[in-house]
Amino acid sequence: xxxxxxxxxxxxxxxxxxxLFFGNYPVKLLQEILIWGIxxxxxxxxxGYAGMVSFGHSAFFGVGxxxxxxxxxxxPGTLSALVLPPLAAGLxxxxxxxxxxxxxxxxFIMLTLAFxxxxxxxxxxxxxxxxxxxxxxxxxAQVLGVNLAQPMGFHLFLLSLVALTALGLRxxxxxxxxxxxxxxxxxxxxxxxxxxxxxxYKLLAFVIAGxxxxxxxxxxxxxxxxxxxxAFLWTTSGEALLMVIIGGTGTLGGAVLGAGAFIxxxxxxxxxxxxxxxxxxxxxxxxxxxxxxGIVGVLRGRVGLRA
Amino acid sequence: xxxxxxxxxxxxxxxxxxxxxxxxxxGMLDVVNLAHGSFxxxxxxxxxxxxxxxxxxxxxxxxAPLVVGGIGAAIExxxxxxxxxxxxxxQVLLTFxxxxxxxxxxxxxxxxxxxxxxxxxxxxxxxTVVGATVPSYRLFVIVFGLAMAGAVWLLIERTRLGSIxxxxxxxxxxxAGMGVNIHRVFTGVFAFGTALAGLSGVIAGPIQSAYPPxxxxxxxxxxxxxxxxxxxxxxxxxxxxxxxxxAETFGKAWLPGASMxxxxxxxxxxxxxxxxxxxxxxxx
Numbered sequence: 001x002x003x004x005x006x007x008x009x010x011x012x013x014x015x016x017x018x019x020l021f022f023g024n025y026p027v028k029l030l031q032e033i034l035i036w037g038i039x040x041x042x043x044x045x046x047x048g049y050a051g052m053v054s055f056g057h058s059a060f061f062g063v064g065x066x067x068x069x070x071x072x073x074x075x076p077g078t079l080s081a082l083v084l085p086p087l088a089a090g091l092x093x094x095x096x097x098x099x100x101x102x103x104x105x106x107x108f109i110m111l112t113l114a115f116x117x118x119x120x121x122x123x124x125x126x127x128x129x130x131x132x133x134x135x136x137x138x139x140x141a142q143v144l145g146v147n148l149a150q151p152m153g154f155h156l157f158l159l160s161l162v163a164l165t166a167l168g169l170r171x172x173x174x175x176x177x178x179x180x181x182x183x184x185x186x187x188x189x190x191x192x193x194x195x196x197x198x199x200x201y202k203l204l205a206f207v208i209a210g211x212x213x214x215x216x217x218x219x220x221x222x223x224x225x226x227x228x229x230x231a232f233l234w235t236t237s238g239e240a241l242l243m244v245i246i247g248g249t250g251t252l253g254g255a256v257l258g259a260g261a262f263i264x265x266x267x268x269x270x271x272x273x274x275x276x277x278x279x280x281x282x283x284x285x286x287x288x289x290x291x292x293x294g295i296v297g298v299l300r301g302r303v304g305l306r307a
Numbered sequence: 308x309x310x311x312x313x314x315x316x317x318x319x320x321x322x323x324x325x326x327x328x329x330x331x332x333x334g335m336l337d338v339v340n341l342a343h344g345s346f347x348x349x350x351x352x353x354x355x356x357x358x359x360x361x362x363x364x365x366x367x368x369x370x371a372p373l374v375v376g377g378i379g380a381a382i383e384x385x386x387x388x389x390x391x392x393x394x395x396x397x398q399v400l401l402t403f404x405x406x407x408x409x410x411x412x413x414x415x416x417x418x419x420x421x422x423x424x425x426x427x428x429x430x431x432x433x434x435t436v437v438g439a440t441v442p443s444y445r446l447f448v449i450v451f452g453l454a455m456a457g458a459v460w461l462l463i464e465r466t467r468l469g470s471i472x473x474x475x476x477x478x479x480x481x482x483a484g485m486g487v488n489i490h491r492v493f494t495g496v497f498a499f500g501t502a503l504a505g506l507s508g509v510i511a512g513p514i515q516s517a518y519p520p521x522x523x524x525x526x527x528x529x530x531x532x533x534x535x536x537x538x539x540x541x542x543x544x545x546x547x548x549x550x551x552x553x554a555e556t557f558g559k560a561w562l563p564g565a566s567m568x569x570x571x572x573x574x575x576x577x578x579x580x581x582x583x584x585x586x587x588x589x590x591x
């Protein structure tokens with residue numbers, strides 16, 4: 001336990017000091033990994049714990065991103081950067097979840113996918129949202145007294161949000177609520193028979209995951225200073241899904257590891273060859289065939305780590 | 308109006324050829340084949356290469372699907388077979404990887420730009436039907452597509468092979484227990500489904516051109532057809548294709564501001580009213 005705490009402390013310190021030793025590109029890469037890590041963790045709460053495979057998680061990433069872009073452009077401040085985007089995404093998750101959780105399996109996948117594609121269709125054709133060019137030139141705000149326009153301020157802000165999300169979601173999955181979710185994943189009918197209001201639990205999980213995904217979207221907008229309809233595209237959900245699977249479903253740390261592996265691989269391979277999609281695709285295929293359980297699965301197998 | 312309906316119909320039969328494979332593969336192998344659109348793309352590019360080499364659209368129409376079906380069979384045997392008893396998410400990861408793999412492979416070979424596939428000389432003009440001017444190639448697509456749909460229907464509903472496939476969709480284990488070599492049937496169904504996807508890729512070429520991300524973009528309408536019609540149901544994919552084909556075309560004509568929304572609204576409405584799809588077996 002103490003060794004683990006020390007390890008995490010060391011890791012956090014290294015991440016915090018990262019911009020002092022590395023240039024713009026590696027720092028941006030790390031920040032991208034952190035943001036996708038948050039997004040992947042939120043999806044893993046649904047997939048890995050509640051057993052709900054959503055192909056429309058990009059809906060909440062996009063809503064968070066767009067609300068942040070609109071709000072920050074109009075009124076750069078804490079409210080716009082930190083509060084409104086996750087709130088709006090949570091609300092969207094409440095509505096979409098209300099309809100989607102009533103069906104299971106492939107139908108749930110398709111319904112969530114349809115909803116996120118609807119957002120794509122609407123933003124793609126909405127002139128007031130910049131249509132296919134999206135919203136550009138979004139400023140970073142002064143948040144809780146920290147000026148995010150300043151690189152180190154933004155970096156530390158991002159790191160603390162990742163830490164808070166990880167701790168928060170860890171609390172959620174280890175709480176009685178989290179155990180009920182895992183029970184639903186294992187046997188929904190049994191949980192219903194025992195007297196749990198299964199749908200209410202699933203909806204709550206969906207809303208929590210959507211809210212966190214909205215935060216990730218808002219952070220992404222603040223990182224790159226813009227948001228486009230592509231954020232809603234099903235491939236955005238797909239990539240997050242891949243990160244979770246690569247890392248190992250049902251482990252929050254795995255989701256972050258998966259995000260790291262995905263983005264590093266993508267940027268590493270694409271800097272050497274134009275054929276990065278081919279290599280990435282092959283990697284996924286080989287990973288499935290020879291390393292089931294993802295990175296965490298491999299680590300546990302080889303090093304003998306236990307959850 | 309009538310011309311729109313014909314456009315919708317030609318798109319619908321295209322979707323049907325695509326979704327038959329998707330629905331059979333899902334129904335039988337329990338695999339949500341996200342790479343199904345990639346086989347459609349491979350069909351278009353194989354067609355392009357064959358037309359360039361031989362100058363004959365008709366030869367391409369026959370050979371390209373065979374090539375794609377062969378690739379499909381190889382993929383099933385090498386990549387999917389080891390996954391049948393693993394969690395379904397593994398198949399998602401694998402077939403997603405295949406999308407990347409094939410899309411980049413095609414970019415490598417042909418470049419990323421849009422390539423047009425010429426319609427065969429015989430159907431390069433346009434004709435007037437009931438007062439509407441329609442490219443004659445579209446009429447060919449409709450007639451050929453409906454003929455193929457009929458052939459697939461006969462194969463699955465009226466032949467011994469078809470009854471084995473239907474039995475496999477209903478209960479693969481039981482079918483294996485009856486002494487059918489289910490592995491060979493799985494490979495065959497996968498090859499058949501991917502060959503049809505390849506065929507629709509060749510047919511779609513003169514209407515929609517060929518470009519590398521075409522596979523990823525056609526996948527969603529095809530999946531929607533399968534869900535609307537009901538998983539594993541042949542009748543469902545026919546009716547679903549026709550509905551989605553019309554919804555897409557009329558959506559574009561009537562609601563240009565929200566044209567892309569149409570098919571998603573149709574699907575959401577159907578799933579909410581009838582989760583198992585129009586012709587699917589009841590859930591649970």
